[in-house]
Amino acid sequence: MSREQEFESICQRLSGSIAYESRDSVVAHGDSLEALQALPTDSISLVVTDPPYHSTKKANIAGDTDFQEDEHFLEWMEEYAKEWKRVLKMSGTLYLFCASEMAARLEVAFSKYFKPINHIVWTKPNEPGYDGWKGKMRKESMRKWYPHSERILVFEHGTYGTYEAYRRSPQGQYLLDMRKVSGLSMIQLTEFAGAYGNVNRGGAVANWEAGRNTPSREQYAKVKDALEATGNVPPLLDYEDLFRPLDVTKDVEFTDVWDFMSVRPFKDKHPAEKPQDMLMHIIAASSYPGDVVLDTFAGSGSTLVAARRLGRRSVGIELEMRWVDRARADLDALVVGSEYEQPVRVHHARRTHEPLLLDRLFD
Incomplete structure (x- = not known):
């Protein structure tokens, strides 16, 4: 089955919940686990997703305060791990964003279903205007080192073993x-x-x-x-x-410590929005052109935008309608005539610090 046929099959399975659909992108509105369970087996080449962190307890992020105990959160995430394993092709890769506090336990839980291959530290070397906590927080009252980094866990099919x-x-x-x-x-x-x-x-x-x-x-x-x-x-x-792709060179970030800057605050920014240059770095390295990229916690659609800019197909699932609307607007803004035209400028960590055009659409 071709990538185009696989994408059409996915769209058919999600037809009852689709809020946006184009020849290369689809956004489904609703519960992400239910939508994930509807996807065809072996239909996804790359999962890049950013679920609620649980440990951060942010009221403005859906699901972040839903679990009273860590174990409840881990059990919930394991349900996703089972489904990601089912839908991922043999050549597929899973990138899971998470908080540093939960990374070790998530890695152990997911190792029942996948082979862990990387534990990436995203250091976020932000400049003034990105985060104001440095000047406001009472550092003297802290009981631990401030977690000014996030983790990206990377998995493939398989296991480690002796025999x-x-x-x-x-x-x-x-x-x-x-x-x-x-x-x-x-x-x-x-x-x-x-x-x-x-x-x-x-x-x-x-x-x-x-x-x-x-x-x-x-x-x-x-x-x-x-x-x-x-x-x-x-x-x-x-x-x-x-065969799982990993296309990196000496000219891009190739170690497991990344220094991409966060998205600069702007009106209607998603509270957990990830930078385009980092998402494009992941997608370019770990998928082939035309592949189907899945984000089951799509938020404002940043993963889908990055996938379109690189000539990949994408599937996003999002619970909150306000972010579905934002994703729809950003994806529509990216189509300006040709199939994969890129009206937004790619910027790289430590090179260009201006926010992306898409980040300013709602200023």
Whole structure:
């Protein structure tokens, strides 16, 4: 099924709750868990989402004060983890924003369903005009270090383990299963792929099946052709549906400490709004063009705006109608003639400090 067909299927499943729909974006209004449960299995390439933090107890963020005990919040989040695991493709990645106080417990809870691969610290090196707490708060009365950072937990399918049966990645297990069904030996497949190793005759194929690394697009094409030519296996998954992307270079933020500035305050700003440059950094690195990006706590639609600017499809689910209206306005403002025209200017941390045009729409 193509990305376009997958997106159409998603829109059909959400048809009763859609508040905005275009050829590349859809916003559903309502309870996010119910809408998530309606999505097709294996239909999402990337989840980027910012649920209530619970520990911050902000009355202006829906759901932030709903749970009396931490365990209740964690149980609620696990319901989402189960569904995210179901809808995410084998090549999918989950980015979960959370407060520093809850990060460790969320990471442990989610490890039942996913393999944790990063624990990113977002330091928010804001300048004057972004946050006024520095000059107002009574620092002498603090009982802990002020949490001027947030966490972004990153997960993929799979687990960590000791025994071979448990340490394979889903991609490695898939390649192993398909080769065994095909009847080809590891050595034969290595010859077809031309991926010989320096140590063992299985070459790179042994590493691919063990999940230690992944083939290039060209190598996988040769493997796919060889396995399918036996007539013993069904058509193999496309490269984009099997292997998780992570496209970073020395020219962008590539460590697990990020210094993107927060969104400068403006009229009708969402209280938990995330900066466009950080969202675009995530989406560009962890999805392929045309992929479907999901945000189950869409807020004012920032993730969807970033996805459209990068030529991705997006699905947002939001409970509060005021933010659905904001998302609809921002998405409409981004369409100015061509399919993926970008009338708003991309700015990067420590380079440009002016707010985005979309951030000023409601001034």
